[in-house]
Amino acid sequence: MTQSSNELQAELDQIIEWFxxxxxxxxxxxNKYQRSQEIINELNKRLKETKNKISxxxxxxx
Amino acid sequence: MSLPILTPSEFVALxxxxxxxxxxxxxxxxxxxxxxxxxGRWVYFDIKDEFSSVRCFGTxxxxxxxxxxxxxxxxxxxxxxxxxxxxxxxxxxxxxxGQGTIKKAxxxxxxxxxxxxxxxxxxKRSLPYPPHKIALITSAExxxxxxxxxxxxxxxxxxxxxxxxxxxQGETAVSQIVKAVDIFNRQSELADVxxxxxxxxxxxxxxxxxxxxxxxxxxASRIPSLVAIGHETDTSLAELAxxxxxSTPSNAAELLVPDRKxxxxxxxxxxxxxxxxxxxxxxxxxxLLNQKAGDLYENFRLAIEKQIEIxxxxxxxxxxLSPKATLKRGFSIVRSDDKVVKSKKQLAPTSVVNLEFADxxxxxxxx
Numbered sequence: 001m002t003q004s005s006n007e008l009q010a011e012l013d014q015i016i017e018w019f020x021x022x023x024x025x026x027x028x029x030x031n032k033y034q035r036s037q038e039i040i041n042e043l044n045k046r047l048k049e050t051k052n053k054i055s056x057x058x059x060x061x062x
Numbered sequence: 063m064s065l066p067i068l069t070p071s072e073f074v075a076l077x078x079x080x081x082x083x084x085x086x087x088x089x090x091x092x093x094x095x096x097x098x099x100x101x102g103r104w105v106y107f108d109i110k111d112e113f114s115s116v117r118c119f120g121t122x123x124x125x126x127x128x129x130x131x132x133x134x135x136x137x138x139x140x141x142x143x144x145x146x147x148x149x150x151x152x153x154x155x156x157x158x159x160g161q162g163t164i165k166k167a168x169x170x171x172x173x174x175x176x177x178x179x180x181x182x183x184x185x186k187r188s189l190p191y192p193p194h195k196i197a198l199i200t201s202a203e204x205x206x207x208x209x210x211x212x213x214x215x216x217x218x219x220x221x222x223x224x225x226x227x228x229x230x231q232g233e234t235a236v237s238q239i240v241k242a243v244d245i246f247n248r249q250s251e252l253a254d255v256x257x258x259x260x261x262x263x264x265x266x267x268x269x270x271x272x273x274x275x276x277x278x279x280x281x282a283s284r285i286p287s288l289v290a291i292g293h294e295t296d297t298s299l300a301e302l303a304x305x306x307x308x309s310t311p312s313n314a315a316e317l318l319v320p321d322r323k324x325x326x327x328x329x330x331x332x333x334x335x336x337x338x339x340x341x342x343x344x345x346x347x348x349x350l351l352n353q354k355a356g357d358l359y360e361n362f363r364l365a366i367e368k369q370i371e372i373x374x375x376x377x378x379x380x381x382x383l384s385p386k387a388t389l390k391r392g393f394s395i396v397r398s399d400d401k402v403v404k405s406k407k408q409l410a411p412t413s414v415v416n417l418e419f420a421d422x423x424x425x426x427x428x429x
Contacts, residue, residue, distance in 0.1 A: 019339035050219030
């Protein structure tokens with residue numbers, strides 16, 4: 001399932017936190033860094049390209 | 063010509079039929095007199111001018127707010143003859159008219175709703191930021207709609223906006239806005255935020271948003287609400303009842319979503335920060351590896367040195383104990399027939415022995 005932008009942002013925040021913590025592991029760091037780049041690219045793409053979807057509800061108000 | 067003889071009930075029915083055909087609805091403006099509220103639900107009053115007075119009947123739900131004698135109002139009503147109570151105008155909708163009355167009505171309603179706690183800050187909920195789905199109530203033809211969509215789209219994307227097009231002024235505005243709020247609140251998948259907006263106008267134009275029905279609908283909304291009515295200086299009661307108030311429709315869009323430019327800049331900052339973190343962590347890791355390698359080499363060197371020292375010591379001991387070293391100290395080994403002589407009893411007189419010294423051999427005869 002596609003992650004929402006909020007979920008991606010939260011995952012990115014976790015990665016930043018991991019990098020700034022003491023649990024550094026060189027193998028994991030490579031994976032996490034790669035994932036962070038993927039998230040950043042995806043968020044950049046979404047921010048630049050995603051349009052809002054507007055729909056008018058057909059309802060009887062009278 | 064003979065007239066048909068009618069019963070009173072038949073006459074009332076005939077009259078109502080005629081009235082309904084001739085005047086399905088009338089709009090009458092005048093001053094309120096003898097206002098009465100019955101059982102918290104029914105309202106009775108007269109609408110009058112200098113010469114005439116007409117009885118009016120309606121429900122409290124059709125009123126835009128508290129009504130008092132002396133107020134100027136405009137009602138849309140159906141003329142009806144009640145079988146027992148006589149003629150009245152059955153109110154469909156009621157609006158305050160005249161600046162003085164509008165202000166007074168708004169003040170009265172504000173006091174009443176304030177007392178009930180509808181504007182209390184502790185009722186205010188926070189709005190999801192940014193929302194995924196927006197329920198929008200406004201007129202599709204309005205500048206408010208255009209400004210809101212324009213600013214929202216410039217700032218952020220990926221939002222689903224469902225819009226109900228309503229009249230934002232006039233006699234149908236209140237009922238349409240209330241119904242739209244109700245429809246959005248009955249959806250199986252509720253929107254994250256309910257947005258009610260309208261551009262600037264006269265206080266008369268903005269009246270619907272200070273009506274009791276709209277204010278109560280906004281206050282009762284299960285969906286957190288954001289209301290922006292008129293210009294910055296206008297304050298409607300619906301705005302006070304909302305979870306969040308914006309000064310204008312454009313401002314409403316600004317409050318709802320972040321600006322993508324600042325988010326992009328923020329992402330770029332995050333990327334730099336991560337690069338720096340990775341670089342610094344990798345450097346720390348390499349430094350640690352180097353330090354460990356250094357420690358390992360040092361430990362290895364010390365272990366080897368210790369081993370050499372032990373071997374040397376052993377070597378010295380062995381050397382000290384070796385026969386060669388003993389010979390050097392002045393001892394000699396006596397052999398007879400290639401056997402080491404350990405006792406004088408092994409030797410007979412005149413036997414020849416072989417003596418080994420540190421620097422060589424000599425033969426000797428035993429006496």
